[in-house]
Amino acid sequence: MNTSYVIIGSSGAGVAAASKIRDFDPTGDITCLTLQQHPPYNRCLLADVLGGKKQADQISLKPVTFFAEKNISLRYNSRVQELDVKNQRITLASGESIAYDKLFIGSGRSGWVPPITGSTLPGVFQFFGLADTFAILDFKAKHHIKNMVVVGGGHSGLECADALAGPEVRITLIERSSKVLPHQINNDGSAFLITLAETFGVTTRTKAEVVEIGGSQRVQQVTLNDGTTVPADMVIFAIGGKTNSEFAQQAGITLAGRAIDVNSHMQTSAANVLAGGDVATVIDVQTGQKVQNCLWPDAVMQGIVAAHTMTGHERAYSGTLMVTSSTIFGLTFVTAGPMAHPPAGSSLMVQAKPDFYHALLVDAHNVLLGFALIGNVNNVGALRKALVDRKPLG
Numbered sequence: 001m002n003t004s005y006v007i008i009g010s011s012g013a014g015v016a017a018a019s020k021i022r023d024f025d026p027t028g029d030i031t032c033l034t035l036q037q038h039p040p041y042n043r044c045l046l047a048d049v050l051g052g053k054k055q056a057d058q059i060s061l062k063p064v065t066f067f068a069e070k071n072i073s074l075r076y077n078s079r080v081q082e083l084d085v086k087n088q089r090i091t092l093a094s095g096e097s098i099a100y101d102k103l104f105i106g107s108g109r110s111g112w113v114p115p116i117t118g119s120t121l122p123g124v125f126q127f128f129g130l131a132d133t134f135a136i137l138d139f140k141a142k143h144h145i146k147n148m149v150v151v152g153g154g155h156s157g158l159e160c161a162d163a164l165a166g167p168e169v170r171i172t173l174i175e176r177s178s179k180v181l182p183h184q185i186n187n188d189g190s191a192f193l194i195t196l197a198e199t200f201g202v203t204t205r206t207k208a209e210v211v212e213i214g215g216s217q218r219v220q221q222v223t224l225n226d227g228t229t230v231p232a233d234m235v236i237f238a239i240g241g242k243t244n245s246e247f248a249q250q251a252g253i254t255l256a257g258r259a260i261d262v263n264s265h266m267q268t269s270a271a272n273v274l275a276g277g278d279v280a281t282v283i284d285v286q287t288g289q290k291v292q293n294c295l296w297p298d299a300v301m302q303g304i305v306a307a308h309t310m311t312g313h314e315r316a317y318s319g320t321l322m323v324t325s326s327t328i329f330g331l332t333f334v335t336a337g338p339m340a341h342p343p344a345g346s347s348l349m350v351q352a353k354p355d356f357y358h359a360l361l362v363d364a365h366n367v368l369l370g371f372a373l374i375g376n377v378n379n380v381g382a383l384r385k386a387l388v389d390r391k392p393l394g
Helices: 012-024 043-050 130-142 155-164 187-198 246-250 296-310 380-389
Strands: 004-008 029-033 072-075 080-084 089-092 097-099 102-105 109-111 124-126 147-151 170-175 202-206 210-215 219-224 229-231 234-237 241-243 259-261 273-275 280-283 290-292 323-328 331-336 347-353 356-362 368-374
Touching: 004 012, 012 029, 012 072, 012 102, 012 296, 043 130, 043 155, 080 246, 102 296, 124 130, 130 234, 147 155, 147 229, 155 170, 155 187, 155 323, 187 202, 187 323, 187 331, 187 347, 187 356, 187 368, 219 234, 273 296, 280 296, 331 380, 368 380
Parallel strands: 004 029, 004 102, 029 072, 102 273, 124 234, 147 170, 147 234, 170 202, 259 280
Antiparallel strands: 080 089, 089 097, 109 241, 210 219, 219 229, 280 290, 323 331, 331 368, 347 356, 356 368
């Protein structure tokens, strides 16, 4: 009798799990459930679609024929309503019930817009998925947009502002922290990025929060927490996502924070249920602490490791090194380690010129703890190795 595998989620972890399961089990029944209405794609490349650098089909994870050729049932618009781990059964929002022998949860995160006054006005968007990207581009094409507000100065917000920047539009980037990339970078590195963004027509407001969105037929302005108003023909929330772990929690699966707790084989606390990607917590190899995964290559590897486990093949996940990278406003940046919150006794080694900013965070023994590179990132490989080796820098 064929084994029934069910995959929840069609992002990096889910597609990797389904693909590797098929490699190991040519005859098993594989069903991949996704909330998406589009073929699986790489979320890391959404800003390229938003900025017109790529078409949607250029960020697809697999060719359109892949799932049919591999006999993987890809079910679009499928929301999991309930998970019964005792009877190994899933109930969808449609009422359909699906049994499984092995289950992988790669449900990731979902974008959101805070429920503030005016948040439902036409012209207010979230930037998280491909459908959001299409909606933003469609609205922008139909209306004469002079002023735009992007909420969120993290990775997604910076990419969004960069993608939409141009001489015809004034963009205000709103970040409630005192700096951009508030979880990944030091103050001077943030200041460098803010200055860089200004050269592309993007004004950054830190220590600011949108408390109200105003307009009649559609959005016209936002009000900040200090009472000032900013004109806005569009407002885009790029503030990360909410972890899609509710059904797992209700099923009694152990969470660590809001994410699913897994071991090195990607197994959860429930028998025959595994998890990976943004919805799971994994070990940070630098600190030894459990962290919520947020890196695409790691999500893919976690799906592969889960597939090994689900098909009876031995393989363990070694943990993640939290490295953030992107190219914005013409320069590539890479950050790693506790740059935003340096530990006591550490110090910064900085090199900076108008076209680059480099900062290395070292402890009292000159052991590398973290780094922030903006522009000229050729030595990032050696720095990543130094983080893991924990040997004094030469």
